[in-house]
Amino acid sequence: MKIPSKALSQEELFAQLESFRQNDLKWREGRAWGYVYDAGREVEDVAKKAFMMYLSENGLDPTSFPSLAILENQIVSMARDHLHGDEDVVGNFTSGGTESIILAVKTARDRFYAMKPDAGQAEMILPISAHAAFYKAAHYLGVKVVQTAIDPETKRADVDAVRAAITDRTALIVGSATSYAWGVVDPIEEIAKVAQEHGILCHVDGCIGGFLLQYYRRLGEDIPLFDFRVPGVTSISMDLHKYAFAPKGASVVLHRNKDLRRYQIFACASWTGYSIINTAVQSSKSGGPMAAAWAVMNFIGDDGYMRYAQEVLDEQKKLVAGIKAIKDLNLPVEPQMPLIAIDSDTVGVFHVIDEMKMKGWYVQPQLSYQGHKPCFHLLVSPSHRGKAEIFLEDLASAVELAKDQPESELAANVKEMFGQITPDQITEDVLQGMLGMAGIQGDGLPERMAEVNEVLNSIPTALVERLLTEFMNDLFTPTK
Numbered sequence: 244m245k246i247p248s249k250a251l252s253q254e255e256l257f258a259q260l261e262s263f264r265q266n267d268l269k270w271r272e273g274r275a276w277g278y279v280y281d282a283g284r285e286v287e288d289v290a291k292k293a294f295m296m297y298l299s300e301n302g303l304d305p306t307s308f309p310s311l312a313i314l315e316n317q318i319v320s321m322a323r324d325h326l327h328g329d330e331d332v333v334g335n336f337t338s339g340g341t342e343s344i345i346l347a348v349k350t351a352r353d354r355f356y357a358m359k360p361d362a363g364q365a366e367m368i369l370p371i372s373a374h375a376a377f378y379k380a381a382h383y384l385g386v387k388v389v390q391t392a393i394d395p396e397t398k399r400a401d402v403d404a405v406r407a408a409i410t411d412r413t414a415l416i417v418g419s420a421t422s423y424a425w426g427v428v429d430p431i432e433e434i435a436k437v438a439q440e441h442g443i444l445c446h447v448d449g450c451i452g453g454f455l456l457q458y459y460r461r462l463g464e465d466i467p468l469f470d471f472r473v474p475g476v477t478s479i480s481m482d483l484h485k486y487a488f489a490p491k492g493a494s495v496v497l498h499r500n501k502d503l504r505r506y507q508i509f510a511c512a513s514w515t516g517y518s519i520i521n522t523a524v525q526s527s528k529s530g531g532p533m534a535a536a537w538a539v540m541n542f543i544g545d546d547g548y549m550r551y552a553q554e555v556l557d558e559q560k561k562l563v564a565g566i567k568a569i570k571d572l573n574l575p576v577e578p579q580m581p582l583i584a585i586d587s588d589t590v591g592v593f594h595v596i597d598e599m600k601m602k603g604w605y606v607q608p609q610l611s612y613q614g615h616k617p618c619f620h621l622l623v624s625p626s627h628r629g630k631a632e633i634f635l636e637d638l639a640s641a642v643e644l645a646k647d648q649p650e651s652e653l654a655a656n657v658k659e660m661f662g663q664i665t666p667d668q669i670t671e672d673v674l675q676g677m678l679g680m681a682g683i684q685g686d687g688l689p690e691r692m693a694e695v696n697e698v699l700n701s702i703p704t705a706l707v708e709r710l711l712t713e714f715m716n717d718l719f720t721p722t723k
């Protein structure tokens with residue numbers, strides 16, 4: 244494909260842009276239980292207007308665009324207040340949870356090397372429910388991950404396991420409020436106490452929960468402390484593009500004080516061009532996401548967020564009760580957030596997901612990991628208001644239909660062939676062969692994904708990761 248030799252008219256190009264979206268998730272209708280946190284048209288319109296106002300301002304240099312420093316300081320100030328930080332707490336705006344997490348890990352790593360230059364490679368303790376973004380941060384930053392167990396019943400970090408994993412190379416301990424997979428708050432007070440006793444930093448991943456949980460607490464839900472009121476918590480990430488309903492590209496990372504935040508900042512004057520001083524990973528960046536986040540927070544306001552929280556909580560409770568009433572489905576744990584994991588001992592959850600897809604619903608699969616069963620996941624947002632009843636009806640019928648689906652022979656064969664494969668045996672041929680066997684070739688996924696998910700669920704994690712890498716490597720092939 245070449246740049247068109249003659250320009251397209253606006254009409255033509257916008258028609259094309261629209262047509263590309265035809266197979267996207269239909270999130271506006273409240274039938275997609277993931278990916279989009281939709282607070283309705285009015286909020287969306289405000290966000291878009293503010294975004295467009297600041298689209299071209301460049302966050303690379305807040306001295307040239309002081310408006311962006313004003314926006315960032317106001318957003319961080321609101322976030323600090325929300326998380327009960329005192330006047331010493333500082334922070335920055337970032338593009339999302341992953342960037343906030345990368346910066347928290349960088350801070351811990353650089354502090355560790357400054358304090359213990361001879362100790363060896365920095366380590367980070369991650370309960371297995373901590374988000375994948377920490378693994379990405381570890382991978383990018385050369386930090387060693389030390390995984391710890393979660394309690395099989397409560398799905399919360401096991402504090403004794405965390406304590407036992409500490410070495411003189413531990414730079415950071417992580418707890419989640421809440422975890423994505425289970426929607427439960429780790430015992431942050433205990434984890435932070437252990438960290439403090441050892442002089443180790445403690446990061447709370449409040450990317451998905453940090454904002455909403457404060458409202459849930461005020462609504463009378465039993466939410467343990469997880470924020471800066473907890474001694475020993477040294478940093479918190481909190482996404483605004485989740486339950487604060489800002490458009491994508493909006494998160495904050497906060498530190499207990501400036502002495503810690505210093506390790507987050509990157510400065511470079513060692514080249515022939517302009518000096519760089521970055522608080523975050525991105526350099527040049529649109530002011531749009533920040534202006535939109537600021538506008539949405541001000542437009543919704545505390546009372547508006549309380550109303551949204553109440554609505555989402557009501558829907559969550561209806562769903563939880565309704566799911567408990569479906570005989571073949573289980574809740575592995577009672578969620579503290581509108582994040583509901585559902586598993587089963589009697590029916591294949593991946594078939595239930597497919598049957599729900601046939602009925603026009605999107606629910607997200609979660610593979611089994613270290614003995615925790617495969618399940619599917621609902622993320623409830625305000626656009627799901629009033630949807631619980633019809634969703635539950637369809638879910639009950641999907642469970643019955645899923646019972647008629649045959650067990651996957653392919654998954655059984657793959658398990659037999661590759662269930663014990665070691666990372667060094669994973670060759671290109673193995674990967675391509677497996678993608679072919681699972682029916683994943685070229686540009687699309689099969690309509691029914693149960694078999695693919697069962698295959699992924701039956702092979703070692705290292706092979707899953709390699710297969711997914713191959714898949715992405717093929718998906719992003721330039722258009723002919």
Ligand SMILES: Cc1ncc(COP(=O)(O)O)c(C=O)c1O
Nearest residue numbers: 339340341374376422423450451
């Ligand atoms: C607990 C938690 N942490 C981190 C992230 C990563 O956030 P993002 O996708 O904005 O990078 C998520 C995303 O859902 C999350 O739920």
